[in-house]
Amino acid sequence: MVEKILSNLEKSNCSTDNIFLQAVSEVLTSLEPIVKTDSRYEQFAILERLVTPDRIIQFKVQWLDDNNQVHINNGYRIQFNNSLGPYKGGLRFHPSVTTGVLKFLAFEQIFKNSLTGLPIGGAKGGSDFDPKGKSDFEIMKFCHAFMRELHSYIGARVDVPAGDIGVGSREIGYLFGEYKHIPRNYDGVLSGKPYAFGGSLMRPQATGYGVVYFAREMLYQELQESFEGKVCTLSGAGNVALHTIEKLQQLGALVVTCSDSEGTIYDPSGINLILLKSLKDEGKRLSLEYYTDSIPTATYTKKCDYPEYAHPVWSYPCFAAFPCATQNELTVSDAKKLIENGCVAVIEGANMPTFPDAIALLQREGVLFAPGKASNAGGVAVSEFEMSQNASMEKWDFDKVDRKLDELMRQIYKRVSLTAKEYGVERNFVDGANIAAFKRVAEAMILEGV
Ligand code: NDP
Numbered sequence: 001m002v003e004k005i006l007s008n009l010e011k012s013n014c015s016t017d018n019i020f021l022q023a024v025s026e027v028l029t030s031l032e033p034i035v036k037t038d039s040r041y042e043q044f045a046i047l048e049r050l051v052t053p054d055r056i057i058q059f060k061v062q063w064l065d066d067n068n069q070v071h072i073n074n075g076y077r078i079q080f081n082n083s084l085g086p087y088k089g090g091l092r093f094h095p096s097v098t099t100g101v102l103k104f105l106a107f108e109q110i111f112k113n114s115l116t117g118l119p120i121g122g123a124k125g126g127s128d129f130d131p132k133g134k135s136d137f138e139i140m141k142f143c144h145a146f147m148r149e150l151h152s153y154i155g156a157r158v159d160v161p162a163g164d165i166g167v168g169s170r171e172i173g174y175l176f177g178e179y180k181h182i183p184r185n186y187d188g189v190l191s192g193k194p195y196a197f198g199g200s201l202m203r204p205q206a207t208g209y210g211v212v213y214f215a216r217e218m219l220y221q222e223l224q225e226s227f228e229g230k231v232c233t234l235s236g237a238g239n240v241a242l243h244t245i246e247k248l249q250q251l252g253a254l255v256v257t258c259s260d261s262e263g264t265i266y267d268p269s270g271i272n273l274i275l276l277k278s279l280k281d282e283g284k285r286l287s288l289e290y291y292t293d294s295i296p297t298a299t300y301t302k303k304c305d306y307p308e309y310a311h312p313v314w315s316y317p318c319f320a321a322f323p324c325a326t327q328n329e330l331t332v333s334d335a336k337k338l339i340e341n342g343c344v345a346v347i348e349g350a351n352m353p354t355f356p357d358a359i360a361l362l363q364r365e366g367v368l369f370a371p372g373k374a375s376n377a378g379g380v381a382v383s384e385f386e387m388s389q390n391a392s393m394e395k396w397d398f399d400k401v402d403r404k405l406d407e408l409m410r411q412i413y414k415r416v417s418l419t420a421k422e423y424g425v426e427r428n429f430v431d432g433a434n435i436a437a438f439k440r441v442a443e444a445m446i447l448e449g450v
């Protein structure tokens with residue numbers, strides 16, 4: 001059945017959708033052993049319905065730059081599945097954005113959101129707009145133009161977008177600023193808002209901190225290990241990477257690498273987070289090259305100086321590795337290097353950063369592998385906490401959100417690892433996550449009818 005669905009999908013999707021097919025294929029492979037266990041899955045055509053988005057919305061975004069030149073970008077929102085709750089998922093502004101990329105991200109989001117146990121469905125959106133090199137005013141004008149097109153498709157109980165690559169609280173602030181003018185109501189229609197007007201404390205930190213809470217629990221339960229004194233490697237230098245580094249350092253780990261789309265830093269004395277934030281914090285996107293001006297003992301390697309299949313960040317000995325930049329960034333060659341160097345765990349901060357053959361190799365060699373849909377779910381979970389706070393007009397303090405996040409990440413780990421055991425694939429957290437997430441969504445789809 002799974003093969004038939006994949007082959008039909010290949011026929012009905014175009015070649016730029018390969019990344020979506022990669023995501024679907026991984027999930028359906030995990031589900032293969034369980035789809036026969038319940039005849040209702042076939043009767044209700046659950047798999048076929050699950051791989052087809054509810055709707056793909058595409059719109060034109062017209063905006064003026066600081067020289068009054070007109071620019072046009074494509075804008076999208078993919079509402080994939082709302083069986084568990086309102087559509088929920090981020091917006092990505094990056095030149096590589098296509099419907100294929102957003103379909104993969106929205107599909108993954110259904111499963112991630114299901115794993116949180118919270119009432120949220122799966123969606124994703126964004127634009128091929130490139131925020132790099134744009135003035136603050138241009139970012140504002142683009143966000144306002146984007147929201148003028150998007151507003152009629154979203155709502156606090158309909159679809160609640162948030163941030164992703166290229167979209168942080170500054171962009172969410174501008175998007176919200178335009179939204180509230182249109183229906184003239186102050187709904188929590190976006191999450192990741194600045195704290196000054198409806199944002200939740202800890203949303204900026206939530207994804208990275210959640211990744212580390214998941215990793216801490218997994219390492220403790222599986223290996224009775226902690227991060228104290230351990231060397232960790234990491235890719236990325238954005239929201240997820242910065243807060244993953246922050247929490248790892250708080251737990252006593254030595255994080256020795258980070259990267260951006262231009263190159264990589266290796267700092268054997270441990271990444272200086274204050275310096276890194278001063279280069280990269282929201283809005284600022286200075287090259288990592290400048291890191292070595294302040295810390296000459298660190299090494300900077302330009303992207304053009306290494307092959308695509310062998311990323312320097314994965315070539316250094318480490319206890320655990322955290323890919324936190326983007327999809328398909330950790331190859332099978334990188335996985336071999338990590339294994340040779342004694343890495344015991346790979347925990348995904350980004351969405352699908354590890355190639356399928358690299359995952360298979362890591363798992364075969366006994367490296368603990370945490371898939372992003374489980375380990376990076378803390379961001380969307382705190383987004384849902386923000387929706388709760390907005391709906392009740394409350395403000396929770398930092399410790400309350402932090403405690404709830406920690407508890408939720410431990411629950412996700414438990415759900416994923418128990419499901420893997422139950423289905424005879426102990427320690428396969430990919431299968432555990434896909435099966436646990438699927439069962440909850442499928443049950444809702446069956447109970448709601450066709
Ligand atoms: P940011 O835009 O804050 O940071 C992205 C980082 O990744 C930057 O360092 C960027 O470098 C680098 N990067 C982006 N694209 C590429 C590329 N094609 N090649 C190499 N490097 C690249 O995004 P986030 O930190 O928010 O997101 C990172 C990942 O985490 C994504 O996969 C996202 O989907 C996922 N995620 C994000 C969540 C959130 O709450 N923000 C929640 C869950 C998952 P540069 O600046 O040079 O482009």
Ligand code: 2IT
Pocket residue numbers: 088089090091112160161162163164191351376377379380381383
């Ligand atoms: O990939 C993700 O989970 C996000 N970008 C966050 C989504 C959200 O709604 O907070």
